[in-house]
Amino acid sequence: MVQWVQRRSTREPVHLDELETTFGIGSMRDNWNNLASENAMHHIASEETNWEERDFFASGERDITRHLDPVLERLHFSLQGKKLLEIGCGVGRLSFNLAKRFPEVDALDISPEMIKRAIEYQERFCVSNVRFHIGSGKDLAGFGNDEFDFCFSYIVFQHIPSVNLIFDYVREIGRVLKPGGMFLFQVNGFRHLRLPGSRYVMLGMRDAGRLRKWGIWRRPFLRIGRLDFVSGAPVKRLAMLRVCESARLDIKEIIGDHSQYLWFAGQKMYP
Secondary structure (H helix, E strand, O other): OEEEOOOOOOOOOOOOOOOOOOOOHHHHHHHHHHHHHHHHHHHHOOOOOOOOHHHHHHHHHHHHHHHHHHHHHHOOOOOOOOEEEEEOOOOOOOHHHHOOOOOEEEEEEOOHHHHHHHHHHHHHHOOOOEEEEEOOOOOOOOOOOOOEEEEEEOOOHHHOOOHHHHHHHHHHHHHHEEEEEEEEEEEOOOEEEEEHHHEEEEEEEEEOHHHHHHOOOEEEEEEEEOOOOOOOOOOOHHHHHHHHHHOOEEEEEEEOOOEOOEEEEEEEOOO
8 A cells, every 4th residue: 555655743753673683794795695606586586486587587577567667657757868776686687677667777786696697697688778786785885976866676675684774775875866866665664573582573464475376465474583684674664764854865655564565765855
């Protein structure tokens, strides 16, 4: 369900989620390098274990058609002459389909192994308007202020086991977007409660995985345990609103409250 965001008082107190782990950037990079070597397509889109290449990249077009295109239409965003940044590109499942819409696409990932494979696909597919980059895993260093017209991220932040690191990326989106530029990103929005011993409870609706074949897209979810690279840190809606406000990001839509797919869409404010 799409929710149009109404302005609220900035004086309302917000306590940022303190769910953290001891996982470092190097551990995250090693993890995704290993997963890329093991079975990159499955670990990027887990609904299939053994993807056919054509079906894997077609699933990227399906997801963009489902999640991005309706937002572009509702926000009246013109693609002509626009430059997009994709955060967490993997091997380019979405990147090559985004390049069919945007004249310029920059795509980055924390994993050198993922980027290596993305460049190999790029050469095979003869796609000239995408540039792949190895990211730091903590920011958007290397990209200038006010550089992009659109920032996009899907099934990436939901795997980061540090809510503060997620917020750092959102602040970076505010830095690299041009004034008036648009954004759409997704986080883990499960309801959650911290327990003693660094454990937590998460509940909500999540992706149905292989059940998609039968038209089932969501299923109930409950988990008790510690944060990891799969589940990542759940994000509180109110905390994200506050971080976006500090980054001069004006949220226009919130989609998917209390689910694995909590989306925020909006525009960078003008000075």
